[in-house]
Amino acid sequence: MSILLSLFLKLSAFSLVAFGGVNALLPVLFNLAVNQEHWIDVQTFSDYFAIAQAAPGPNFMTVTLIGWHIHGVLGALLATFAIAWPSSILIYFLQRFIMGIKNPMTKQMIQYSAAALAIGLVLSSAWEIALQINHSLAAYVLTICTIAITVFTRWHPLYLIAIGGALGILGFI
Amino acid sequence: MKTLTPKQLFISFSKIGMSGFGGVLPWARRTLVERDKILTSEEFSAILGICQIVPGPNIMNLAVCVGSRFGGARGAVAATLGLSLGPIAIVLCLALLYEHYSYLESVKGLLRGISAVGVGLIASTGFKMLRDEFRYPAMLLVVVLTIIAATVFHLGLGYVVLLVSPVAIFIARKKAQAL
Numbered sequence: 001m002s003i004l005l006s007l008f009l010k011l012s013a014f015s016l017v018a019f020g021g022v023n024a025l026l027p028v029l030f031n032l033a034v035n036q037e038h039w040i041d042v043q044t045f046s047d048y049f050a051i052a053q054a055a056p057g058p059n060f061m062t063v064t065l066i067g068w069h070i071h072g073v074l075g076a077l078l079a080t081f082a083i084a085w086p087s088s089i090l091i092y093f094l095q096r097f098i099m100g101i102k103n104p105m106t107k108q109m110i111q112y113s114a115a116a117l118a119i120g121l122v123l124s125s126a127w128e129i130a131l132q133i134n135h136s137l138a139a140y141v142l143t144i145c146t147i148a149i150t151v152f153t154r155w156h157p158l159y160l161i162a163i164g165g166a167l168g169i170l171g172f173i
Numbered sequence: 174m175k176t177l178t179p180k181q182l183f184i185s186f187s188k189i190g191m192s193g194f195g196g197v198l199p200w201a202r203r204t205l206v207e208r209d210k211i212l213t214s215e216e217f218s219a220i221l222g223i224c225q226i227v228p229g230p231n232i233m234n235l236a237v238c239v240g241s242r243f244g245g246a247r248g249a250v251a252a253t254l255g256l257s258l259g260p261i262a263i264v265l266c267l268a269l270l271y272e273h274y275s276y277l278e279s280v281k282g283l284l285r286g287i288s289a290v291g292v293g294l295i296a297s298t299g300f301k302m303l304r305d306e307f308r309y310p311a312m313l314l315v316v317v318l319t320i321i322a323a324t325v326f327h328l329g330l331g332y333v334v335l336l337v338s339p340v341a342i343f344i345a346r347k348k349a350q351a352l
Contacts, residue, residue: 017331021231023295028330050284053291057260058232087229088237105349113345114226119302120319126296139289146293158194168286169279
Protein backbone atom coordinates (compact mmCIF):
# COMPACT_ATOMS: atom_id res chain seq x y z
CA MET A 1 0.00 0.00 0.00
CA SER A 2 2.78 2.45 0.85
CA ILE A 3 4.23 2.17 -2.64
CA LEU A 4 0.88 3.27 -4.09
CA LEU A 5 0.72 6.17 -1.68
CA SER A 6 4.20 7.27 -2.59
CA LEU A 7 3.38 6.97 -6.30
CA PHE A 8 0.25 9.04 -5.79
CA LEU A 9 1.85 11.80 -3.73
CA LYS A 10 4.92 12.23 -5.90
CA LEU A 11 3.06 12.30 -9.20
CA SER A 12 0.51 14.72 -7.72
CA ALA A 13 3.32 17.09 -6.80
CA PHE A 14 4.80 16.85 -10.31
CA SER A 15 1.48 17.77 -11.84
CA LEU A 16 1.66 21.33 -10.55
CA VAL A 17 5.11 22.09 -11.93
CA ALA A 18 4.68 20.41 -15.31
CA PHE A 19 4.88 23.49 -17.51
CA GLY A 20 5.00 22.18 -21.06
CA GLY A 21 2.88 19.16 -20.17
CA VAL A 22 3.95 15.63 -19.40
CA ASN A 23 6.69 15.71 -22.04
CA ALA A 24 8.55 18.19 -19.86
CA LEU A 25 8.15 15.83 -16.92
CA LEU A 26 9.81 12.78 -18.44
CA PRO A 27 13.32 13.25 -16.96
CA VAL A 28 11.86 13.81 -13.49
CA LEU A 29 9.71 10.76 -13.97
CA PHE A 30 12.73 8.78 -15.09
CA ASN A 31 14.73 9.92 -12.10
CA LEU A 32 11.94 9.00 -9.70
CA ALA A 33 11.01 5.63 -11.19
CA VAL A 34 14.47 4.38 -12.15
CA ASN A 35 17.07 6.04 -9.93
CA GLN A 36 15.28 6.84 -6.68
CA GLU A 37 12.54 4.29 -6.19
CA HIS A 38 13.85 1.50 -8.46
CA TRP A 39 10.33 0.76 -9.63
CA ILE A 40 11.59 -0.07 -13.14
CA ASP A 41 14.93 -0.28 -14.95
CA VAL A 42 16.23 1.94 -17.76
CA GLN A 43 15.21 -0.53 -20.46
CA THR A 44 11.64 -0.86 -19.22
CA PHE A 45 11.30 2.91 -18.97
CA SER A 46 12.44 3.39 -22.51
CA ASP A 47 10.17 0.57 -23.75
CA TYR A 48 7.17 2.09 -21.94
CA PHE A 49 8.04 5.43 -23.44
CA ALA A 50 8.03 3.80 -26.91
CA ILE A 51 4.67 2.07 -26.29
CA ALA A 52 3.14 5.32 -25.08
CA GLN A 53 4.38 7.08 -28.21
CA ALA A 54 3.02 4.41 -30.52
CA ALA A 55 -0.41 4.12 -28.88
CA PRO A 56 -3.23 6.54 -29.62
CA GLY A 57 -4.18 8.98 -26.91
CA PRO A 58 -2.73 11.69 -24.73
CA ASN A 59 0.99 11.72 -24.06
CA PHE A 60 0.72 10.95 -20.35
CA MET A 61 0.58 7.21 -21.09
CA THR A 62 4.19 6.70 -19.94
CA VAL A 63 2.89 7.60 -16.48
CA THR A 64 0.01 5.14 -16.86
CA LEU A 65 2.40 2.34 -17.79
CA ILE A 66 4.70 2.99 -14.86
CA GLY A 67 1.66 2.80 -12.58
CA TRP A 68 0.63 -0.45 -14.25
CA HIS A 69 4.08 -1.93 -13.68
CA ILE A 70 3.87 -1.08 -9.98
CA HIS A 71 0.37 -2.28 -9.22
CA GLY A 72 -1.54 -3.50 -12.25
CA VAL A 73 -4.73 -1.78 -13.37
CA LEU A 74 -5.20 -0.03 -10.03
CA GLY A 75 -1.67 1.38 -10.24
CA ALA A 76 -2.28 2.53 -13.81
CA LEU A 77 -5.50 4.36 -12.92
CA LEU A 78 -4.02 5.84 -9.77
CA ALA A 79 -0.90 7.11 -11.55
CA THR A 80 -2.97 8.69 -14.32
CA PHE A 81 -5.31 10.28 -11.80
CA ALA A 82 -2.37 11.57 -9.73
CA ILE A 83 -0.68 13.28 -12.67
CA ALA A 84 -3.90 14.98 -13.73
CA TRP A 85 -5.99 16.00 -10.71
CA PRO A 86 -3.96 18.88 -9.23
CA SER A 87 -3.52 20.68 -12.54
CA SER A 88 -7.13 19.94 -13.51
CA ILE A 89 -8.44 21.53 -10.33
CA LEU A 90 -6.06 24.44 -10.80
CA ILE A 91 -7.29 25.16 -14.32
CA TYR A 92 -10.91 24.63 -13.35
CA PHE A 93 -10.69 27.61 -11.03
CA LEU A 94 -8.10 29.57 -12.99
CA GLN A 95 -9.73 29.58 -16.42
CA ARG A 96 -12.44 32.09 -15.55
CA PHE A 97 -9.88 34.26 -13.84
CA ILE A 98 -7.53 34.27 -16.86
CA MET A 99 -10.40 34.70 -19.33
CA GLY A 100 -11.56 37.61 -17.20
CA ILE A 101 -8.27 39.52 -17.29
CA LYS A 102 -9.25 42.70 -19.08
CA ASN A 103 -5.78 44.13 -19.62
CA PRO A 104 -4.42 42.45 -22.79
CA MET A 105 -0.88 43.34 -21.71
CA THR A 106 -1.12 41.29 -18.52
CA LYS A 107 -2.62 38.41 -20.45
CA GLN A 108 0.21 38.46 -22.97
CA MET A 109 2.81 38.74 -20.25
CA ILE A 110 1.53 35.57 -18.61
CA GLN A 111 1.32 33.80 -21.95
CA TYR A 112 4.83 34.80 -23.07
CA SER A 113 6.52 33.84 -19.83
CA ALA A 114 4.78 30.47 -19.61
CA ALA A 115 5.62 29.72 -23.25
CA ALA A 116 9.33 30.43 -22.79
CA LEU A 117 9.43 28.32 -19.66
CA ALA A 118 7.63 25.47 -21.42
CA ILE A 119 10.02 25.55 -24.40
CA GLY A 120 13.05 25.41 -22.12
CA LEU A 121 11.61 22.51 -20.14
CA VAL A 122 10.51 20.52 -23.18
CA LEU A 123 13.90 20.90 -24.89
CA SER A 124 15.82 19.96 -21.73
CA SER A 125 13.51 17.02 -21.31
CA ALA A 126 14.10 15.77 -24.85
CA TRP A 127 17.85 16.12 -24.34
CA GLU A 128 17.94 14.22 -21.06
CA ILE A 129 15.62 11.48 -22.27
CA ALA A 130 17.67 11.06 -25.44
CA LEU A 131 20.76 10.51 -23.27
CA GLN A 132 18.94 7.74 -21.41
CA ILE A 133 17.20 5.87 -24.21
CA ASN A 134 19.45 6.28 -27.23
CA HIS A 135 22.26 3.76 -27.01
CA SER A 136 23.77 3.96 -30.47
CA LEU A 137 24.90 6.55 -32.95
CA ALA A 138 22.15 5.32 -35.30
CA ALA A 139 19.53 6.12 -32.64
CA TYR A 140 20.79 9.71 -32.34
CA VAL A 141 20.81 10.06 -36.12
CA LEU A 142 17.20 8.85 -36.20
CA THR A 143 16.24 11.32 -33.46
CA ILE A 144 17.91 14.20 -35.31
CA CYS A 145 16.29 13.21 -38.63
CA THR A 146 12.90 13.11 -36.86
CA ILE A 147 13.44 16.62 -35.56
CA ALA A 148 14.50 17.91 -38.99
CA ILE A 149 11.58 16.27 -40.78
CA THR A 150 8.92 17.43 -38.30
CA VAL A 151 10.24 20.98 -38.10
CA PHE A 152 10.70 21.49 -41.85
CA THR A 153 7.97 19.34 -43.41
CA ARG A 154 4.34 18.51 -42.62
CA TRP A 155 4.74 14.73 -42.44
CA HIS A 156 2.40 12.99 -40.07
CA PRO A 157 4.23 11.75 -36.93
CA LEU A 158 2.70 8.31 -37.43
CA TYR A 159 4.80 7.75 -40.57
CA LEU A 160 7.94 8.59 -38.65
CA ILE A 161 6.99 6.22 -35.84
CA ALA A 162 6.39 3.48 -38.43
CA ILE A 163 9.72 4.14 -40.14
CA GLY A 164 11.53 4.18 -36.78
CA GLY A 165 9.88 0.90 -35.79
CA ALA A 166 10.79 -0.72 -39.10
CA LEU A 167 14.41 0.40 -38.87
CA GLY A 168 14.47 -1.00 -35.34
CA ILE A 169 13.08 -4.40 -36.39
CA LEU A 170 15.67 -4.60 -39.15
CA GLY A 171 18.33 -4.10 -36.50
CA PHE A 172 19.65 -0.70 -37.54
CA ILE A 173 18.99 1.14 -34.29
CA MET B 174 -24.93 29.81 -23.89
CA LYS B 175 -25.11 26.31 -25.27
CA THR B 176 -24.97 23.45 -22.79
CA LEU B 177 -23.99 19.87 -23.42
CA THR B 178 -24.85 16.81 -21.39
CA PRO B 179 -21.99 14.94 -19.71
CA LYS B 180 -22.71 12.09 -22.09
CA GLN B 181 -22.18 14.25 -25.17
CA LEU B 182 -18.93 15.59 -23.73
CA PHE B 183 -17.80 12.09 -22.86
CA ILE B 184 -18.41 10.92 -26.43
CA SER B 185 -16.72 13.91 -28.09
CA PHE B 186 -13.64 13.56 -25.93
CA SER B 187 -13.54 9.79 -26.40
CA LYS B 188 -13.28 10.40 -30.13
CA ILE B 189 -10.44 12.85 -29.52
CA GLY B 190 -8.55 10.49 -27.24
CA MET B 191 -8.85 7.48 -29.50
CA SER B 192 -7.89 9.22 -32.71
CA GLY B 193 -4.90 11.07 -31.38
CA PHE B 194 -1.94 9.28 -32.85
CA GLY B 195 1.22 11.29 -32.33
CA GLY B 196 -0.30 14.10 -30.33
CA VAL B 197 -3.91 14.71 -29.49
CA LEU B 198 -4.19 18.47 -29.90
CA PRO B 199 -4.66 18.61 -33.70
CA TRP B 200 -7.48 16.06 -33.33
CA ALA B 201 -9.04 18.10 -30.58
CA ARG B 202 -9.39 21.02 -32.98
CA ARG B 203 -10.73 18.80 -35.75
CA THR B 204 -13.36 17.17 -33.51
CA LEU B 205 -14.49 20.13 -31.41
CA VAL B 206 -14.43 22.79 -34.11
CA GLU B 207 -14.95 21.06 -37.44
CA ARG B 208 -16.90 17.90 -36.77
CA ASP B 209 -18.97 18.40 -33.61
CA LYS B 210 -19.08 22.22 -33.94
CA ILE B 211 -18.94 22.72 -30.19
CA LEU B 212 -16.54 25.66 -30.40
CA THR B 213 -15.61 28.22 -33.02
CA SER B 214 -12.02 28.28 -34.17
CA GLU B 215 -11.32 31.49 -32.19
CA GLU B 216 -12.85 30.09 -29.02
CA PHE B 217 -10.74 26.96 -29.38
CA SER B 218 -7.52 28.95 -29.79
CA ALA B 219 -8.35 31.12 -26.78
CA ILE B 220 -9.05 28.12 -24.57
CA LEU B 221 -5.97 26.30 -25.83
CA GLY B 222 -3.85 29.35 -25.04
CA ILE B 223 -4.95 29.16 -21.41
CA CYS B 224 -4.44 25.41 -21.19
CA GLN B 225 -0.87 25.70 -22.38
CA ILE B 226 0.18 28.25 -19.80
CA VAL B 227 -1.06 26.22 -16.88
CA PRO B 228 1.08 23.25 -15.76
CA GLY B 229 -0.14 19.69 -16.19
CA PRO B 230 -1.12 17.58 -19.19
CA ASN B 231 -2.24 20.19 -21.77
CA ILE B 232 -4.94 18.04 -23.33
CA MET B 233 -6.36 17.16 -19.93
CA ASN B 234 -6.52 20.87 -19.14
CA LEU B 235 -8.38 21.38 -22.41
CA ALA B 236 -10.90 18.71 -21.43
CA VAL B 237 -11.46 20.42 -18.06
CA CYS B 238 -11.91 23.84 -19.70
CA VAL B 239 -14.28 22.71 -22.44
CA GLY B 240 -16.13 20.28 -20.18
CA SER B 241 -16.75 22.81 -17.42
CA ARG B 242 -17.72 25.51 -19.87
CA PHE B 243 -20.55 23.46 -21.36
CA GLY B 244 -21.48 21.17 -18.50
CA GLY B 245 -20.07 22.51 -15.22
CA ALA B 246 -18.07 20.26 -12.90
CA ARG B 247 -19.87 17.14 -14.10
CA GLY B 248 -19.07 18.07 -17.67
CA ALA B 249 -15.39 18.47 -16.78
CA VAL B 250 -15.30 15.03 -15.19
CA ALA B 251 -17.12 13.47 -18.17
CA ALA B 252 -14.73 15.08 -20.66
CA THR B 253 -11.57 14.00 -18.82
CA LEU B 254 -12.88 10.45 -18.39
CA GLY B 255 -13.84 10.27 -22.05
CA LEU B 256 -10.42 11.49 -23.04
CA SER B 257 -8.48 9.02 -20.95
CA LEU B 258 -10.41 5.76 -20.45
CA GLY B 259 -10.21 4.41 -24.01
CA PRO B 260 -6.52 5.17 -24.52
CA ILE B 261 -5.70 3.73 -21.07
CA ALA B 262 -7.45 0.47 -22.02
CA ILE B 263 -5.49 0.29 -25.28
CA VAL B 264 -2.15 1.07 -23.71
CA LEU B 265 -2.73 -1.58 -21.04
CA CYS B 266 -3.48 -4.17 -23.75
CA LEU B 267 -0.20 -3.18 -25.39
CA ALA B 268 1.51 -3.53 -22.03
CA LEU B 269 0.18 -7.10 -21.73
CA LEU B 270 1.51 -7.91 -25.20
CA TYR B 271 4.81 -6.36 -24.17
CA GLU B 272 5.02 -8.63 -21.13
CA HIS B 273 4.67 -11.68 -23.35
CA TYR B 274 6.83 -10.71 -26.28
CA SER B 275 9.46 -8.30 -24.96
CA TYR B 276 12.11 -11.04 -25.05
CA LEU B 277 11.97 -11.12 -28.88
CA GLU B 278 14.85 -9.33 -30.58
CA SER B 279 12.50 -7.84 -33.16
CA VAL B 280 10.23 -6.37 -30.46
CA LYS B 281 13.24 -4.89 -28.69
CA GLY B 282 14.41 -3.38 -31.97
CA LEU B 283 10.93 -2.07 -32.76
CA LEU B 284 10.71 -0.27 -29.42
CA ARG B 285 14.25 1.11 -29.74
CA GLY B 286 13.35 2.58 -33.11
CA ILE B 287 10.07 4.04 -31.88
CA SER B 288 11.60 5.59 -28.79
CA ALA B 289 14.35 7.28 -30.83
CA VAL B 290 11.64 8.80 -33.04
CA GLY B 291 9.50 9.64 -29.99
CA VAL B 292 12.20 11.68 -28.33
CA GLY B 293 12.72 13.49 -31.63
CA LEU B 294 8.99 14.29 -31.78
CA ILE B 295 9.13 15.81 -28.31
CA ALA B 296 12.18 17.88 -29.18
CA SER B 297 10.50 19.13 -32.34
CA THR B 298 7.47 20.44 -30.42
CA GLY B 299 10.01 22.47 -28.46
CA PHE B 300 11.81 23.65 -31.60
CA LYS B 301 8.56 24.60 -33.34
CA MET B 302 7.55 26.75 -30.38
CA LEU B 303 11.07 28.16 -30.26
CA ARG B 304 10.64 29.69 -33.73
CA ASP B 305 8.10 32.15 -32.36
CA GLU B 306 10.54 33.34 -29.73
CA PHE B 307 12.90 34.82 -32.32
CA ARG B 308 10.41 37.68 -32.75
CA TYR B 309 11.70 38.96 -29.43
CA PRO B 310 15.18 37.46 -28.92
CA ALA B 311 15.55 38.55 -25.28
CA MET B 312 13.02 35.84 -24.47
CA LEU B 313 15.55 33.26 -25.64
CA LEU B 314 17.48 34.08 -22.49
CA VAL B 315 14.65 32.52 -20.48
CA VAL B 316 14.78 29.39 -22.62
CA VAL B 317 18.57 29.14 -22.22
CA LEU B 318 18.37 29.75 -18.46
CA THR B 319 15.76 27.01 -18.11
CA ILE B 320 17.87 24.56 -20.09
CA ILE B 321 21.01 25.35 -18.07
CA ALA B 322 19.19 25.03 -14.75
CA ALA B 323 17.63 21.73 -15.77
CA THR B 324 20.43 19.97 -17.66
CA VAL B 325 23.69 21.44 -16.31
CA PHE B 326 22.74 21.94 -12.67
CA HIS B 327 20.11 19.17 -12.63
CA LEU B 328 17.79 21.21 -10.46
CA GLY B 329 14.40 19.68 -9.69
CA LEU B 330 11.55 20.83 -11.90
CA GLY B 331 9.96 22.86 -9.11
CA TYR B 332 13.19 24.75 -8.43
CA VAL B 333 13.74 25.43 -12.12
CA VAL B 334 10.26 26.93 -12.37
CA LEU B 335 10.71 28.99 -9.18
CA LEU B 336 14.14 30.23 -10.26
CA VAL B 337 13.37 31.10 -13.86
CA SER B 338 9.83 32.45 -13.60
CA PRO B 339 10.76 35.87 -12.13
CA VAL B 340 13.17 36.43 -15.05
CA ALA B 341 10.55 35.09 -17.45
CA ILE B 342 7.87 37.45 -16.13
CA PHE B 343 10.26 40.42 -16.20
CA ILE B 344 11.25 39.85 -19.84
CA ALA B 345 7.72 38.86 -20.88
CA ARG B 346 6.50 42.20 -19.52
CA LYS B 347 9.00 44.03 -21.71
CA LYS B 348 8.00 41.86 -24.66
CA ALA B 349 4.31 42.61 -24.15
CA GLN B 350 5.10 46.33 -24.07
CA ALA B 351 7.39 46.17 -27.10
CA LEU B 352 5.21 44.17 -29.48
